[in-house]
Amino acid sequence: MALDMLRMEDIINYGSKCLPYLIPFLFLLVIACVLLFVTKQKPEPSRKLIRSESVIAVILAFALGVTGICMGPMYSSLSLVMQPAKVLSDETAAAGAQLSSDIGDEGVVLLKNQNGALPLAQKKLNVFGWASTNPCYGGTGSGGVDSSTAISLLAGLKNAGFELNDELSDFYTSYNTVRETGSLDGNTNWTLPEPAVDSYPDAMLENARSFSDTALIVIARIGGEGDDLPTDMSTVKYITDEPGMAHEGDFVAGQTYLELSATERSLVEMVTANFENVIVLYNGANAFELGWVDEYENINGVLTVAGPGQDGFGSLGRVLSGEVNPSGRLADTFVYDLTQSYNFNNIGSFLYDNTQEFADKDTDLYNLVSFVNYTEGIYVGYKFYETAAVEGLIDYETTVQYPFGYGLSYTTFTQTMGDLKENGDGTITVDVTVTNTGDVAGKDVVELYFTPPYTNGGIEKAEVNLLDFAKTSLLEPGASETITFTFNEEDMASYDDQVNRAYVLEAGSYVISIRSDSHTVLDSRTYNKTETLVYGEGNARSTDQIAATNVFDDARGNVTYLSRADHFANYAQATAAPTGYSMPDEVKAVFLNNDNYNPEDYNNPDDVMPTTGADNGVMLADLAGKDYDDPLWNQLLDELTVEEMSTLIAKAGFSTIEIPSIGKIATNEIDGPSGLHSFFKPSMKGYSYPAPTTLACTWNKELARRLGEMIGQEASEVGVNGWYGPAMNIHRSAFSGRNFEYYSEDAVLSGEMAAQSVAAAQEKGVYCFLKHFALNDQELNRNNQLCVWANEQAIREIYLKAFELPVKEGHATAAMAAFNYIGHQWAGGSSALMKTVLREEWGFNGMVLTDAALDGYNYINGDQAIRNGTNAILNPDLVEETSVHDQTSATSVLAMRDSTHSILYAVANSNAYMTDGDTASLSWETVFYLCLAGVILVLAVCEWITIRRYRNRIK
Incomplete structure (x- = not known):
């Protein structure tokens, strides 16, 4: 999300939120003014007493009103503004400049x-x-x-x-x-x-x-x-x-x-x-x-x-x-005519015509439910064009101008493959030797793809799929370099959402090829799989904690999806624009937003209220570096009160709050994917690096890792603990406004680059919010309760894969929930996404934060979030609807406890607790409350003096 330059509507919005806190002050101020006149004829002792008491009451009301504002609607903004100003060291700035230049050199x-x-x-x-x-x-x-x-x-x-x-x-x-x-x-x-x-x-x-x-x-x-x-x-x-x-x-x-x-x-x-x-x-x-x-x-x-x-x-x-x-390669396919793209009719704004009951009653901005159909299924970008060409649907040469992975050099290279080596543990190794056959030094990219066996009418499979990639060092003319790839055979499995409802590696011949781009084969070898392998229950993929199975059937909707069967026989039907704009009655019956979500409907009577407010003497610093399941966590969580947990969850806009009872210090979080920067405190920033798309065009994992290292270093110097990045959504369409924030049309290229950055940043103590999780691949209607309809195979192979790799390989401990719905469920309220896939399948431990909970977004719901695996609310305006309202049921308190655990785990393993226990600096909240206590003390003294003087005057 972004908080852009301050606008008049922002001022009015904040003013309307702050005014209620000042009503007692304004009321007492009017009374004080009235008393100033009506007491003119009173005896001196009474007149001075009333006037003094009025002044004290007005000052106290003002102080309390300011306190309510600072700890209420202005909390997040003040938390950022009050951060101490820090700047990058000269050494770090110079390193950032060098990295920026290196990415630029290889991204052209x-x-x-x-x-x-x-x-x-x-x-x-x-x-x-x-x-x-x-x-x-x-x-x-x-x-x-x-x-x-x-x-x-x-x-x-x-x-x-x-x-x-x-x-x-x-x-x-x-x-x-x-x-x-x-x-x-x-x-x-x-x-x-x-x-x-x-x-x-x-x-x-x-x-x-x-x-x-x-x-x-x-x-x-x-x-x-x-x-x-x-x-x-x-x-x-x-x-x-x-x-x-x-x-x-x-x-x-x-x-x-x-x-x-x-x-x-x-x-x-x-x-x-x-x-x-x-x-x-x-x-x-x-x-x-x-x-x-x-x-x-x-x-x-x-x-x-x-x-x-x-x-x-x-x-x-x-x-x-x-x-x-130049050694850059395209991260997207460039075609001659974008209006003829397979999904051109299914991008843009589509509004339901029968969902007025779900409209936001308080605003005209976001008053309808919208939708978008991912009718192309898995056939996104080059996966469509390469498959369509093989099936005879398109003439490749007149459709595609520059393929995915394409790029030229001032020199020439040859690439040759060695034989495939099966390692006996489900992995396969292959060597690729690259030789500079030209006249000048240069770098080359090795792109490793696979072509799976396809049965007409069977599991949908793209003809060409990126498997891995690497970049050579700078090779002088005549020099060679051998790159070794090792991959899991399960990486070539397809997700079957119709029959097996699991990942399946079908028997047959898998062609492993190296290509100069997605279309041009340089060399290849064949891997023969003699038996079909289903990664179902009891036989999960080696990287999964439990076997993946269908959990997004409800997101399939009433949509015709593109199929390769019979040479894309259903192409015209599947790629046509929507003809119906009415939400089906069965979907309306289960559609939820803030108007009809009642947490009590989801309480479990068997839940037992956990311990709160215990005095176990455990501090958060004691958990730094410990596993998520360490028994000491239970003792720490027992110490927290319901109010502490609910406040931690609700006040999470660009920061997490201080909790003195467990020694938790406040932390700072910051945008954005191209480099650290703050809308609230411009001086709090890192270097402005090339856009993630440019980084993807380098096809250089080492540069991605260096970027993560620099993000970590810069964060430690400017006082940042969490990074709202990297951004992982897919270039589903060339027209997405945020494509510059995202890497590529391909999930493997995106995910591998992000995994490198995340791993390096987290080694330096920065928790990285993978965003926007998930299927937030367009900006139009992103806040209009946008229902994304997609089949499970595409969800897993295309849109979740990019997030999966930085979780599994980069060990990410944070994510940001998307604005959109997945089918009829808001992404942040989807247990299937946040619990089943993210935590149970992928083994994610850490916190999930919503995207910005602003006025008019009539569906970001704190109760729904925490009960379904989202842990904190990015709440810069402290919108009341997003708070946790149920603070009494055992179900809700258990959900708050789980969310608190996830938040604190990410924080405890961050640079906030990599300072040898030195967490003694006072937060701005503590300083504020000390000042407030001082004001109250002064007013108390004034009150004592006023009463004493009044008694003396009477005498």
Whole structure:
């Protein structure tokens, strides 16, 4: 979530929450003023007594009102603002800068390089496109980065030794200096400023031709939290009355934001007509339609930079100059026509027309229930395109322009596989030798895929599936490196949600291949499985605590899912847009939100009230480093009162509270996936790294691990214990506004990169909130009680897999529940997700936090959360509806105890308790209460003096 810049509605919202606490003060103030006048004729002793008592009462009421505000609606904000200001050490800042540059160097993807155009021999460069002076450094919202100190695109080129045509950049700067940003309320201005070609002075173009025959065209697209990218620009706001903005006719009906505007197309025409050597840079994390680059003979080079962060444009300069050999690979598939994508009809806004009874009665913003159908099932991204090509559904060459995993280099490599080796323990090992056969040093990526046996009409299986990957070191010409992969055969199992209701490794031939991208095979070996293996009850996969079985049948809904059977015979039916917008009666009967959820309906009469408020003398520091099941936890939990537990659960916005009775100190948590930053205390921040999509484009696990190490180091220096990241959702669609926060369309690439970062950060004591768990793959209607309908196979293989790997391999101890519903159940209230899958199957120990519980979100419910495996409420506004209301039943108190255990376990194993027991610093709450006690003491003394003086005057 994100708390953006303070707006008038925020001020009004906070004011309305604070006012009730000041009513006694205002009431007494009015009375005091009245008494000031009506007591003028009273005898002096009575007059002074009444006035003194009035002043004391008013001051006391004000102090208590301020206390209520500070410990109520303003608690989370104050907890962040009152944190001591700390900054990174020079050494850490320098290390962050180096890592940012390293990620940028390997995250630039070279897509086209004909005629040896790159690296550029010509050091004089004309840079065209308004985005050259106002590029995208990442995205907006909680995953945004501070670009105020970032290396600009033009500075990155100049730092690499290029001489630029400043007349062009001055022209763009004078045209417009403002890029529209995303809006959390979905009211984004999608303006794409670009000067019309007839506004370019003839003399300026003539000067540019004389300056250099080489031109770089920059096209950029930005996304952000709260809104998805438009699929039809004719229906959104992108024209404004301000000078230097978009133009009428830039888009016609049916054109998307991820196509060239008419003005951009005219720019391309102008540049290609005037310059011999043209290079195109696409700057954005959302896969863009680039088919037009092949229409012009003199567009010799194409590169993409997803989100460069603070230093990534320096990398662009180094790649263009040849100082760095590009080694990035795409994390998504780039197709020629996004409107023909398999799920294009099932992305966007779909509102039920018969759910008025579930509307939020207090706001007009979130008053309907919405839905989205994941009709494509497991066939997401390259898994669809590669399978559809084999089945004859599509012509691959005219559909896919740049495959998943694609990227070029300035040198050439060969890759050869050794034989598969079965190790006797269910694992398989294979060596891949990479040799640099070119003329310059470079790094290569080894992409290991498998193709499973498929039976027509049987378990759905994609033709190509990423199994593992690795990146070589820098190889000099002629040098070789051998990379050894070891994987479990169970990693090739498919989830059968129809017959076995379990993971199944079917008998047959499994082709293990190395590819330069998802489509191009370099070498392969075959693994033969002679017998089908079902990972059912009593035979769980080696990485599972218990065997996985169906728990999301209710999320399947009344949806036709895409099937490979008979060469995708149901493609037209499965990929069609929804025709019905009414929620079925059987779903309405079980749909829950704050209006109809009653915790008493879910109480278990057999539950026994646990011990609370005991005096066992156990402190939280005593549990640091101990297992989740250590018996000492029970003694500690017995000490807590119901009030302490409920407050810990409810007040968890960017922090966890202090609990003096067990020596628990307050902790700090912070956004975001591209680097630590706080909306409340701007000085509390780390380095602004390239976007996670850029990190994924490096295909370098070591860089991901280094990022986690830096997050851990930075957190310790700026006083942070928890990181709201990494973000693990899938690029289901190119139009998702938060794709820049997420890694890839592929769960293995996403999950492995995240696992490395999480493991490294947690080694340094930072608990990492994997978010948004789960199926929060679009921004449209994310708070409109969005029901995601998906089959269990897709849920497990595509959308949960990315979270599964950092839990199992990275040992994550925190997660953030998604805003959306899974089927008819809010994700944070889904026991199947939070208990069965996360904890029982995957063995997760730690806390789950909701996403932001703000006014108008009529379904984030504290009672429902804690009873179903979610432990804490990200409650920056302290919305009353999200508190735990049932504090008397044994069922609820047991749920509070479990939630408290999970929260405290994450905290006890964090850097908050890696300080040799030195936790003596006073929290701001303690200081506040000491000050309040001082005020009350002073008022008590004043009261004593007032009474004594009154008695003396009477005498």
